[in-house]
Amino acid sequence: MFDFTFGLLSPAMVDLILEATRQTLYMVLVSGLLGTAIGLPLGVFLATSRPGELFAAPWLNSALGLVVNAARSTPFIILVVAIIPFTRLVAGTSIGTNAAIVPLTVAAAPFIARLIEASIREVDQGLVEAARAMGASPLQIVAKVLLPEALPSITLALTLAVVSLLGYSAMVGAVGGGGLGDLGIRFGYQRFMPEVMAAVVVVLILLVQGVQTLGDGLARRLDKRHRG
Amino acid sequence: MNAPVSVETTPRRLEAASAILFEKVEKTYSGRHGQNPVTALSDISLAVPEGAIVGVIGRSGAGKSTLIRLVNGLEQPTAGRVVVDGVDIGALSEQALRGQRRAIGMIFQHFNLLARRTAYANVALPLEIAGLPQREIKSRVEPLLELVGLADKRDRYPAELSGGQKQRVGIARALATQPRVLLSDEATSALDPETTNQILALLRKVNAELKLTVLLITHEMAVIKAVADKVAVIDGGRIVEEGSTYEVFAHPRHATTRSFLSALTGANLPPYVADRLKAEPGPGRDALIRIVFTGGHATDPVLSRVARLLSVDINIIQAQVDEIAGRPFGVIVISVPGDAPTLSAVTNAVERLKLSSEVLGYV
Numbered sequence: 115m116f117d118f119t120f121g122l123l124s125p126a127m128v129d130l131i132l133e134a135t136r137q138t139l140y141m142v143l144v145s146g147l148l149g150t151a152i153g154l155p156l157g158v159f160l161a162t163s164r165p166g167e168l169f170a171a172p173w174l175n176s177a178l179g180l181v182v183n184a185a186r187s188t189p190f191i192i193l194v195v196a197i198i199p200f201t202r203l204v205a206g207t208s209i210g211t212n213a214a215i216v217p218l219t220v221a222a223a224p225f226i227a228r229l230i231e232a233s234i235r236e237v238d239q240g241l242v243e244a245a246r247a248m249g250a251s252p253l254q255i256v257a258k259v260l261l262p263e264a265l266p267s268i269t270l271a272l273t274l275a276v277v278s279l280l281g282y283s284a285m286v287g288a289v290g291g292g293g294l295g296d297l298g299i300r301f302g303y304q305r306f307m308p309e310v311m312a313a314v315v316v317v318l319i320l321l322v323q324g325v326q327t328l329g330d331g332l333a334r335r336l337d338k339r340h341r342g
Numbered sequence: 343m344n345a346p347v348s349v350e351t352t353p354r355r356l357e358a359a360s361a362i363l364f365e366k367v368e369k370t371y372s373g374r375h376g377q378n379p380v381t382a383l384s385d386i387s388l389a390v391p392e393g394a395i396v397g398v399i400g401r402s403g404a405g406k407s408t409l410i411r412l413v414n415g416l417e418q419p420t421a422g423r424v425v426v427d428g429v430d431i432g433a434l435s436e437q438a439l440r441g442q443r444r445a446i447g448m449i450f451q452h453f454n455l456l457a458r459r460t461a462y463a464n465v466a467l468p469l470e471i472a473g474l475p476q477r478e479i480k481s482r483v484e485p486l487l488e489l490v491g492l493a494d495k496r497d498r499y500p501a502e503l504s505g506g507q508k509q510r511v512g513i514a515r516a517l518a519t520q521p522r523v524l525l526s527d528e529a530t531s532a533l534d535p536e537t538t539n540q541i542l543a544l545l546r547k548v549n550a551e552l553k554l555t556v557l558l559i560t561h562e563m564a565v566i567k568a569v570a571d572k573v574a575v576i577d578g579g580r581i582v583e584e585g586s587t588y589e590v591f592a593h594p595r596h597a598t599t600r601s602f603l604s605a606l607t608g609a610n611l612p613p614y615v616a617d618r619l620k621a622e623p624g625p626g627r628d629a630l631i632r633i634v635f636t637g638g639h640a641t642d643p644v645l646s647r648v649a650r651l652l653s654v655d656i657n658i659i660q661a662q663v664d665e666i667a668g669r670p671f672g673v674i675v676i677s678v679p680g681d682a683p684t685l686s687a688v689t690n691a692v693e694r695l696k697l698s699s700e701v702l703g704y705v
Contacts, residue, residue, distance in 0.1 A: 244454035247414050248468040248519070249443035258470065262458055338458045338499040 122309045130297060131313055137211050138293040138321070141286070142279045145215045149222025149279075150272060156182070156223065157230025158256060168242070168252040182224040190221050190282050194289055214283070214291030222279055229271035233264040266337035273329025277322050284318070294318055360425070361523055361555035362390035362413055367422035369408050369579075382408040383579045386422070390572075395549050395556040397570030397587070399563060399602060405579040406559040410525050413557060414446045415439045427522060444472055447516030451528035453508040455500040455515075461487065461507075462496040465514045472519060486514040490544060506537035513544060517552070524548070526558035530565055542568045563602045567591065567666050575599045587667045592636045593698065611675065611702070615659055619703040627704040629680040630659065631688065634698050635672035645676065648691045654678055680704050 119128060156178070162168040163175040188196070194217040198208045201216040237260050245255045261268070284295020294314050302311025367386040373379045383405045390396045400406040411417040412424045415431045424431045426446060434442055455464050465486055469479045487493045490510040500508055509529060516524055526545065530538040546569055549556050560566065566573050566587060573590050575583040575598055583596040594600045611619065611630075620627065635644065649656045656676050663672040678688050685701070692699040 238452075238454070240450060240452055240454040241456060243416065244448070244450060245467075245471070246416060247443055247446070247448040247525075248471050248515075249440040250471045251440060254471050258467065259456065263456055265458065336458070339501050 119313070123313060127301075127310060127313075130301075131294075131310070131317065134292065134294045134297040134314070135317055135321075138280065138283050138295075141211055141214050141218055141283045141291065141293055142276060145218035145222050145283075146272070146276050146279055148215070148219040149226050149275065152219070152223035153226025153275075154230055156227035158234055158260070160227060160231040161234035162252070162256065162260070168255055182227055185220065185224040186228065190217070191285055193217055193221055194286060198289075209290040211292045214286035214289070214293070217286065218279060218282055221282055222275060225278065226272070226275045229275060230264075230268060233267035233271050234260050236267055237263045266333045266339075269329055269333040269336060273326060273333070276325050276329075280318060280321055280325070359391060360389040361392040361394075361427060362388075362396075362557055363423075363425040364388040364409075364412070365423045365425065367409075367412060367419045367424060369405070369412065369417060370420045381579055383412075383419075386579075386581055388574055388581060388584065390555060390557050392555055393549070393553050394571045395545070395558065395569050396572045396574070397566040398557070398559045398574045398576055399561065399566055400559070400576035400598075401561060404576045406561075406576050407527065409576065410527050410557060410559050413523070413525055414443050414448060444468070444519040445521050446523045446525060447519065447521040448525040448527065449509065449512045449516050449529045451531045453500070453505075453512045453532075455508055455511055457500055460497050460499055461492055461503065461511045461514075464500070464511050465518050468515060468518045482518060483514075486517055489517075489548070490514045504537075505533050506540055509533065509537075509541050510544065513541075513548065517548065517554075522555060524554050524556045526556060526560075528560055529558065531560065531562070535564075538565070539568065545569055567664075571667060575602065588636075588669055588671070591666045591671060592634055611660065615705060618705045620705065621703055623680045623682070623685075623704045627680040628657070628677040629685050629704055630675060630677050630702040631685075631692075632673065632675050632700045632702050633692055635663075635670075635674070636697075644692070644695055644697065645674070647695070648688060651691060652684075652687050654684055654688065675702065677705065 123131070159169065160175060160178060160182070163171040163178075165172045185193070197217055197220060200220075201213050202208045204216050205213040207213050241259050241263060242255055245259045250258065283291070283293050284298070287293060287296025287299055290296070294317060298311050298314035301307045302314060364386045367383060368381070369383040371380045371382060386409065388396075388398075398406050398409060408417055412419055413426060413431070415434070418432055426442070429442060431439070431442065456467065459467065462483055465483045466479045469482060474482075484493070484496075487496050490513055492507060492510050492514070495503060495507060500511070503511065512529070524545075529545075530541050533541060542565060545556060545558075548554050549569075556569075558565070558570070570587045573585065573587045574581045575590070575596060577596075577598040583590060583594065583599045590599060591603060594603050615630070619630065623629065633644070645656055645658070648654075656678055658674065658676055660675040661672070662674070663670065665671065678684055689699050689701070
């Protein structure tokens with residue numbers, strides 16, 4: 115079989131990198147899904163609860179906005195450490211891949227919420243007015259107008275979120291979260307194995323490229339605003 | 343035309359005869375951040391007879407957008423009532439209002455079609471919202487696409503359609519729930535003149551075939567002229583003139599109406615004449631007279647008769663013969679010698695022919 119590493123990495127090291135890649139994908143996927151499950155409704159609510167909107171609740175909107183901003187402005191590495199008690203409560207431990215999913219989700223949800231909010235707010239208000247004129251309820255407007263019309267933009271937003279999570283997931287190595295970042299620090303930096311560091315970076319670049327290409331292609335297919 | 347009915351004595355009957363009725367409607371927006379409240383509409387009373395096409399014309403900011411949104415409750419009046427098909431829109435709960443909106447179709451200047459739905463799916467949307475089963479939706483949408491002439495475009499997305507085609511989809515969508523009233527919010531303002539005429543013809547067709555009452559707002563007198571039976575001119579949030587389209591075109595009273603009509607009825611003099619126009623007669627000056635031909639007289643050879651009768655020289659400055667609401671209508675601006683005896687002889691002769699004339703000035 116062709117050696118993709120050109121003999122720079124031992125087979126054992128290749129196995130470690132593959133395992134770390136699997137851990138990173140697992141963390142990103144699960145925290146991305148959980149983050150979306152929380153962030154999507156939160157983002158829709160943030161977009162539609164401002165004064166004069168479908169679910170106008172200015173006070174709650176401001177309060178949620180404040181919480182989201184607080185979470186977004188906390189540096190991720192501090193967030194990871196700060197919520198260790200919460201992580202232990204949810205995951206039963208504060209070490210390992212499953213434990214790392216907790217801070218990743220906590221960081222991803224408000225980020226995704228803000229992205230979704232922006233996507234929803236981009237939808238032409240004329241469409242909302244047309245739907246109201248048809249006798250649509252606020253929930254129907256969300257389900258049949260806002261979300262479907264914002265879907266290409268939401269797809270790009272989630273792509274951005276996944277790419278950001280790939281970056282964040284490298285940091286949870288600091289608390290024993292595993293994954294590519296952890297491997298890069300322990301072997302590449304602490305044991306001074308530059309070839310491992312390079313391999314980790316290459317794998318991350320490939321992952322980001324892959325995710326971005328997939329997201330762009332999907333968004334393009336969903337977007338019907340161009341002719342033909 | 344129905345005989346006028348007094349509101350005080352028989353309010354029920356008036357409501358029954360009008361598809362839409364505005365009663366002393368006022369709309370004020372509370373000022374933001376300590377600013378003064380803005381009055382968008384004041385003292386609006388207007389009856390839209392069942393089956394009629396009524397046009398409201400006004401400049402941008404005159405309040406016409408607010409006016410049309412009161413009909414389906416997208417805006418609520420701060421005073422007065424809006425009654426649609428006998429139902430007081432302001433008295434409805436949010437739930438009941440949603441049901442009522444299904445009986446009121448609306449089309450928009452920028453079409454407001456969903457970009458990610460095909461023509462078919464856009465027309466189906468109000469039916470999905472109403473909770474109809476797919477089979478029934480299909481049986482309603484396809485004849486509608488046929489009606490607006492887009493049966494072959496059913497699977498096209500809005501981006502693949504021209505402006506006129508998009509508005510046709512908009513009309514089909516507005517008709518999907520089989521409403522009794524159609525609101526048209528500047529529906530042709532984003533379209534070129536030819537497409538505008540096609541869309542207006544379609545509006546007339548659905549008005550006639552489906553016995554649909556149409557309330558349209560526009561800033562173009564040409565739209566009113568082409569389709570409206572009745573017109574209301576709105577300026578500064580008030581209706582300044584109202585009447586049958588023909589009457590308003592033939593005898594505009596308010597300055598706003600006149601300025602809207604100027605391009606269409608020849609009140610706009612060519613610049614080389616307008617620049618020299620004086621208010622006072624003077625030696626050697628000719629008088630400019632505007633004569634409006636209406637009804638049966640519109641096609642009479644009035645001028646040659648007057649010229650022969652009085653043996654004066656008549657110069658035609660501008661002339662236009664047109665058709666408004668299906669009746670012939672003409673405007674002519676002539677110049678005659680400006681001395682008082684000739685002038686009064688000419689105006690008397692015109693009046694004897696039961697035409698209205700107006701001395702515009704002297705050149």
